[in-house]
Amino acid sequence: MQAMVVIKMKTKRGQLKIQQMTIMLLAVTLFFVLAGMLVLVTQVSSLKAKSTIIQSDNAKLLVSKISDSPEFSCGSSFGTDMGSCVDADKVFNLKNLISEYGNGNFWGVEGLQIRKIYPDNNQTECTSSNFPNCDVITLIPGNGTGVSNFVSLCGEYNLNGQIFSRCDLAKVIVSYTGS
Amino acid sequence: MRMKKRGFMEISFAWLFAIIAGAVILVLAIFAATKIINIGQYSTGAQTQNQIAVLLNPLETSFQTGEVTSIGITQNTRIYNQCDDASGIFGNQIISTSQQSLGKWSTPTNGAAFQNKYIFSGNVVEGQQFYLFSKPFDFPFKISDVIYMTSSLTNYCFVNPPSNIQDELTKLNEQNLQLTNDTQTCPGTSLKVCFSGEKCDINVNYVRGTVSQSSSNNSTVLFYGDALMYGAIFSDKTVYECQLKRLMERETQLSSLYIDKANTISKIGCNSNLISDLTQLGSMSNSFAGSASINGLASFTNKIQQENDMSGSAGSCKLW
Numbered sequence: 318m319q320a321m322v323v324i325k326m327k328t329k330r331g332q333l334k335i336q337q338m339t340i341m342l343l344a345v346t347l348f349f350v351l352a353g354m355l356v357l358v359t360q361v362s363s364l365k366a367k368s369t370i371i372q373s374d375n376a377k378l379l380v381s382k383i384s385d386s387p388e389f390s391c392g393s394s395f396g397t398d399m400g401s402c403v404d405a406d407k408v409f410n411l412k413n414l415i416s417e418y419g420n421g422n423f424w425g426v427e428g429l430q431i432r433k434i435y436p437d438n439n440q441t442e443c444t445s446s447n448f449p450n451c452d453v454i455t456l457i458p459g460n461g462t463g464v465s466n467f468v469s470l471c472g473e474y475n476l477n478g479q480i481f482s483r484c485d486l487a488k489v490i491v492s493y494t495g496s
Numbered sequence: 497m498r499m500k501k502r503g504f505m506e507i508s509f510a511w512l513f514a515i516i517a518g519a520v521i522l523v524l525a526i527f528a529a530t531k532i533i534n535i536g537q538y539s540t541g542a543q544t545q546n547q548i549a550v551l552l553n554p555l556e557t558s559f560q561t562g563e564v565t566s567i568g569i570t571q572n573t574r575i576y577n578q579c580d581d582a583s584g585i586f587g588n589q590i591i592s593t594s595q596q597s598l599g600k601w602s603t604p605t606n607g608a609a610f611q612n613k614y615i616f617s618g619n620v621v622e623g624q625q626f627y628l629f630s631k632p633f634d635f636p637f638k639i640s641d642v643i644y645m646t647s648s649l650t651n652y653c654f655v656n657p658p659s660n661i662q663d664e665l666t667k668l669n670e671q672n673l674q675l676t677n678d679t680q681t682c683p684g685t686s687l688k689v690c691f692s693g694e695k696c697d698i699n700v701n702y703v704r705g706t707v708s709q710s711s712s713n714n715s716t717v718l719f720y721g722d723a724l725m726y727g728a729i730f731s732d733k734t735v736y737e738c739q740l741k742r743l744m745e746r747e748t749q750l751s752s753l754y755i756d757k758a759n760t761i762s763k764i765g766c767n768s769n770l771i772s773d774l775t776q777l778g779s780m781s782n783s784f785a786g787s788a789s790i791n792g793l794a795s796f797t798n799k800i801q802q803e804n805d806m807s808g809s810a811g812s813c814k815l816w
Contacts, residue, residue, distance in 0.1 A: 378553035387638040392816040410756035475764040
């Protein structure tokens with residue numbers, strides 16, 4: 318009888334130890350899981366921030382050079398070689414072909430707009446028929462953050478049967494997702 | 497005796513449980529740590545590849561001038577230059593990277609794809625310092641700026657190049673591009689680029705427009721203009737042919753844009769007689785098979801360029 322009580326006591330003490338150890342092991346595992354999750358969350362948020370910085374850098378550098386891209390550049394079509402110059406006649410037609418340029422994927426942008434600075438024509442969208450009496454050429458409508466750069470917007474127009482080239486000061490606005 | 501032996505081998509259940517559970521936790525922790533390190537390396541590689549791509553933007557040029565830049569990376573890096581001429585209208589320039597950490601190269605990143613970039617280099621460029629320069633490729637109008645990427649670990653020794661190439665390389669002032677009149681004076685480890693018929697690593701026939709590389713069994717590629725000549729020198733044959741095809745794909749699109757422009761300005765009385773030529777140019781570039789057919793296309797583009805240059809008088813406008 319005495320021996321059976323000793324065995325039961327020993328078994329109970331043993332079970333208690335196993336329970337303690339299980340709880341301890343679970344606690345350690347939980348600690349590692351939580352620590353891992355914390356590391357992952359921190360990494361993901363820093364990665365997101367870095368991705369936004371890269372997109373912003375890309376937009377800033379792109380906007381300063383996009384006017385030299387052959388789809389926009391004036392080249393020598395207005396008499397002399399012109400840098401930082403956007404050919405309006407090309408851009409009107411590019412607007413019709415923009416789906417072939419992946420709606421901005423080609424340059425890696427969300428939105429692309431060319432906005433004349435002066436004179437104001439009530440925010441009229443430019444077409445080949447109303448140029449130069451207009452304000453904006455929206456190639457890709459975009460809602461993201463915008464960065465801009467000054468360019469000359471040049472085009473040909475007919476005045477009383479004579480063809481003239483005209484250049485206006487404009488802004489190229491490139492937008493990207495993120496803030 | 498028997499009892500003593502059993503006691504010696506006996507391990508209580510608590511110990512057994514602790515050992516197994518501890519081992520499982522340790523294995524899981526090591527597995528997680530390895531995964532986190534790999535993900536960290538991969539994300540660093542992905543950031544590097546995107547930063548490289550961003551740095552390519554300033555290489556867009558206005559006119560005949562070249563642009564130069566260099567990229568310094570703290571870790572030893574491999575840049576993989578993959579060219580895909582089959583997807584979409586413009587094909588893709590894919591850049592992926594792999595970085596060395598504790599003597600081990602990380603898995604190459606998935607790669608960032610760009611439709612508007614054309615990089616001429618080997619399939620894999622390795623180092624910590626990379627030199628990049630660009631030149632506009634006009635055919636006959638500007639198609640794009642093409643970018644040449646080399647590593648500071650690979651030196652090129654240009655032997656007897658034509659004077660215009662000499663001037664250009666001098667202005668570029670890239671540390672891994674040397675000029676000399678004799679192959680004997682080239683540094684031992686450099687790749688010799690010869691223009692005078694010697695047997696070198698890379699042989700250029702500037703008059704006939706051919707480049708052959710000993711590394712690719714002296715197979716020859718054809719070029720037209722200096723922009724493509726540099727491309728043929730600095731890149732593998734597969735990369736060169738693929739990028740050339742992509743440039744021709746862009747030429748097809750630009751031809752159609754110039755045809756539309758010609759139609760638009762003709763409505764205001766500014767006529768252009770280039771529409772039929774541009775239509776033909778578009779279909780020729782669309783069916784472009786490889787560098788072997790570049791000379792036929794080049795003579796046609798010369799004719800179009802002359803016609804465009806003659807425009808600009810009354811009632812006629814230049815298209816580019």
